[in-house]
Amino acid sequence: MVFYSPGRTTSYPEDHPKKGIRYHCLGGGDEVGNVGIVLEDAKKTRLLLDYGLAPTTPPRYPSEAPQVRDAVITHSHVDHLGMAPWLCANHRTRLHGTGLTAEISELMWHDCHKVSSIEKYPLAWDKRDIDTALESWNIHNFNESWMHNDWKLELKRAGHIPGAAMLNIETPERKILLSGDFDTRDSPLTKGAKPIKTETLFVEGTYGGREHPPLQEEEIKFTNHVQRVIDRGGKVLIPAFANGRTQDVVMRLHKHLPHLDVHVDGMGKRIAKMQMNHPETLRDPQSFKDAWSWCRRVSSKSDRKKALEADVIVSTSGMLQGGPSIWYLNRLRKDTSNAILFTGYQASNTGGRKLQNEGKINIFGNETDIPLEWKSYSFSTHAGHKEIIDFAAACEAEEVVVYHTDPNNARPPLVEELEKNGHIVHNPVNGISEYLGEEFSRSN
Numbered sequence: 545m546v547f548y549s550p551g552r553t554t555s556y557p558e559d560h561p562k563k564g565i566r567y568h569c570l571g572g573g574d575e576v577g578n579v580g581i582v583l584e585d586a587k588k589t590r591l592l593l594d595y596g597l598a599p600t601t602p603p604r605y606p607s608e609a610p611q612v613r614d615a616v617i618t619h620s621h622v623d624h625l626g627m628a629p630w631l632c633a634n635h636r637t638r639l640h641g642t643g644l645t646a647e648i649s650e651l652m653w654h655d656c657h658k659v660s661s662i663e664k665y666p667l668a669w670d671k672r673d674i675d676t677a678l679e680s681w682n683i684h685n686f687n688e689s690w691m692h693n694d695w696k697l698e699l700k701r702a703g704h705i706p707g708a709a710m711l712n713i714e715t716p717e718r719k720i721l722l723s724g725d726f727d728t729r730d731s732p733l734t735k736g737a738k739p740i741k742t743e744t745l746f747v748e749g750t751y752g753g754r755e756h757p758p759l760q761e762e763e764i765k766f767t768n769h770v771q772r773v774i775d776r777g778g779k780v781l782i783p784a785f786a787n788g789r790t791q792d793v794v795m796r797l798h799k800h801l802p803h804l805d806v807h808v809d810g811m812g813k814r815i816a817k818m819q820m821n822h823p824e825t826l827r828d829p830q831s832f833k834d835a836w837s838w839c840r841r842v843s844s845k846s847d848r849k850k851a852l853e854a855d856v857i858v859s860t861s862g863m864l865q866g867g868p869s870i871w872y873l874n875r876l877r878k879d880t881s882n883a884i885l886f887t888g889y890q891a892s893n894t895g896g897r898k899l900q901n902e903g904k905i906n907i908f909g910n911e912t913d914i915p916l917e918w919k920s921y922s923f924s925t926h927a928g929h930k931e932i933i934d935f936a937a938a939c940e941a942e943e944v945v946v947y948h949t950d951p952n953n954a955r956p957p958l959v960e961e962l963e964k965n966g967h968i969v970h971n972p973v974n975g976i977s978e979y980l981g982e983e984f985s986r987s988n
């Protein structure tokens with residue numbers, strides 16, 4: 545067990561609210577990722593929603609969580625569950641989530657631990673705490689409610705990635721819906737989230753002020769681009785995140801370019817197997833299986849060499865931060881007919897961002913020129929601006945708390961439009977407690 549050291553010190557007000565429902569962002573209030581939100585009522589019912597970290601360089605960590613018996617984990621991305629092992633080891637917290645989220649969590653925690661030791665960043669938990677966390681899971685199916693004191697809790701499909709959930713809460717005082725990371729649009733892997741009538745909506749605002757290009761058009765542009773590179777004798781490297789994007793990309797390639805030889809490498813292979821074990825989380829389990837058995841999975845050193853002869857390599861890391869994608873890039877960079885097609889956001893201080901800005905990347909400690917064509921395609925599975933606005937309206941939410949967002953660029957356009965539509969809007973700030981419901985938020 546490790547004492548909490550990274551990140552900010554605890555800011556949680558230990559007095560209990562005297563009335564109403566209070567929320568407090570330990571992290572994720574006015575930033576993307578790093579989520580941890582405490583909800584509490586006057587009868588001392590307390591619940592933690594997610595407890596992650598932000599895998600930036602260096603990582604960011606939420607404030608220390610107060611003593612809390614139960615935490616709901618919306619999905620298996622590290623910005624939502626990266627700090628859960630600390631929670632379970634220190635507070636004996638029970639984790640609640642879908643079966644697939646629980647299954648993938650083990651991989652995500654081991655990967656998080658590995659990355660922190662390679663990059664020498666502090667982590668407030670150690671490997672033994674992963675075992676404690678794994679024993680702390682309480683599995684819930686979608687649409688099956690359970691009671692947390694007198695709060696009724698229910699997980700609802702969030703889109704985003706397989707197993708991702710929104711949390712619907714009915715307290716005697718108020719109905720609350722937490723979106724988690726969500727998307728109302730279908731992706732190849734998952735069905736989009738459906739609105740639920742509520743009074744308070746906590747909504748992620750990652751894409752505030754930005755609209756996604758129409759998915760079908762983006763998919764056609766992407767697969768045409770792949771084919772163009774193949775036609776000129778090149779190979780395509782597609783760096784992709786392991787948890788969701790790798791599998792989405794393979795399904796898109798299988799649908800449009802079934803004649804190609806596509807090899808897949810990295811953690812996405814193990815995650816795909818887990819996803820297949822939970823067909824209830826998938827939009828079309830059979831077409832996922834077909835796509836997955838069509839591509840070749842790299843599982844040995846000799847496979848990796850063979851993959852260099854393939855048309856397309858889909859591999860982690862999605863941001864060219866280590867992982868097999870760097871190994872491939874180091875070989876593919878020598879032939880300028882090859883290309884790199886990004887399928888996700890490249891954060892600052894990552895290899896992918898450096899390549900996009902400077903045409904260079906660090907490979908095994910050496911700054912290396914990458915004279916290859918590259919292009920980014922947007923296959924995000926976060927709701928875009930319009931989807932967020934429409935979702936809030938369809939939920940008929942009286943008040944909307946916009947969290948998991950960049951407070952300077954993404955949130956203001958969202959707030960403006962939500963207020964125009966008649967919602968009362970909260971702009972949570974990490975470390976500051978607020979009350980839900982107009983009558984309470986005014987008097988506190």
Ligand SMILES: [Zn+2]
Nearest residue numbers: 577621623725
């Ligand atoms: Zn997130």
Ligand SMILES: [Zn+2]
Nearest residue numbers: 619621704725
């Ligand atoms: Zn996510």
